[in-house]
Amino acid sequence: xxxxxxxxxxxxxxxxxxxxxxxxxxxxxxxxxxxxxxxxxxxxxxxxxxxxxxxxxxxxxxxxxxxxxxxxxxxxxxxxxxxxxxxxxxxxxxxxxxxxxxxxxxxxxxxxxxxxxxxxxxxxxxxxxxxxxxxxxxxxxxxxxxxxxxxxxxxxxxxxxxxxxxxxxxxxxxx
Numbered sequence: 001x002x003x004x005x006x007x008x009x010x011x012x013x014x015x016x017x018x019x020x021x022x023x024x025x026x027x028x029x030x031x032x033x034x035x036x037x038x039x040x041x042x043x044x045x046x047x048x049x050x051x052x053x054x055x056x057x058x059x060x061x062x063x064x065x066x067x068x069x070x071x072x073x074x075x076x077x078x079x080x081x082x083x084x085x086x087x088x089x090x091x092x093x094x095x096x097x098x099x100x101x102x103x104x105x106x107x108x109x110x111x112x113x114x115x116x117x118x119x120x121x122x123x124x125x126x127x128x129x130x131x132x133x134x135x136x137x138x139x140x141x142x143x144x145x146x147x148x149x150x151x152x153x154x155x156x157x158x159x160x161x162x163x164x165x166x167x168x169x170x171x172x173x174x175x
Contacts, residue, residue, distance in 0.1 A: 068130040068139055072122050073109070079121035079131075082109040092147060092162035099153040105164075114153065 073079040087106030093099065101120060103112025110131070111121045120138075122131015130139035133152055140149025148159040 063128060063139070065130075065139060068123070068128070069137060072131055072137075076111060076119050076121045079109050080111045082107055083111055088164050088166050090162055090164045092160060094153065094158050094160040099155075099158070099160075104167075120152075 073082060083104050083106045085106070087104070089102070089104050090110065090112070091100070091102045092112075093101070099114055099116075101112045101114040103110055103120070105111075105124065108123055108125050109121070110124055110129070111119070113119050114133075118134040120131055120133040122129060122138075124130075124142070127141055127143050128139070129142055129147070129149070130137070132138070134154070136151060136154070138149050138151040140147055140152060142162065145161050145163065146159070147162055148157070150157055152158050
């Protein structure tokens with residue numbers, strides 16, 4: 001049994017080292033400041049099922065912050081109901097690993113909780129995400145495992161990485 005625990009610890013240490021080495025990579029997004037009228041390149045959503053309301057927010061290659069705010073559910077519970085059934089899970093963290101958030105997403109909506117116990121909810125589509133973090137509005141961009149946001153984690157600007165995973169479904173087999 002101790003041998004299995006040692007192997008598990010080694011595998012965990014390797015995973016942490018791989019994740020940390022990814023944090024050291026130069027992030028081109030972090031060198032550019034965000035603005036409220038930022039031009040956005042069209043990106044594929046991450047396993048998103050686009051809704052007509054969300055698609056209407058992002059048009060003409062620019063971000064309309066006011067329209068983003070209008071599309072976000074008013075409460076965490078409303079957003080959670082829109083995510084159901086849970087499609088996938090996410091884990092996102094800042095470059096300095098001070099802020100870590102995990103949660104679920106689907107149907108262009110997400111809900112999450114961070115390592116400080118604060119809740120976040122919102123929408124995502126075509127490389128843009130926006131929502132409320134502990135009741136305060138934030139928005140940002142995501143692409144290829146990287147994200148950058150304004151007013152997330154009570155910071156004027158933050159950036160980091162994210163990873164997603166499908167929901168694990170257990171099945172049984174009969175011999």
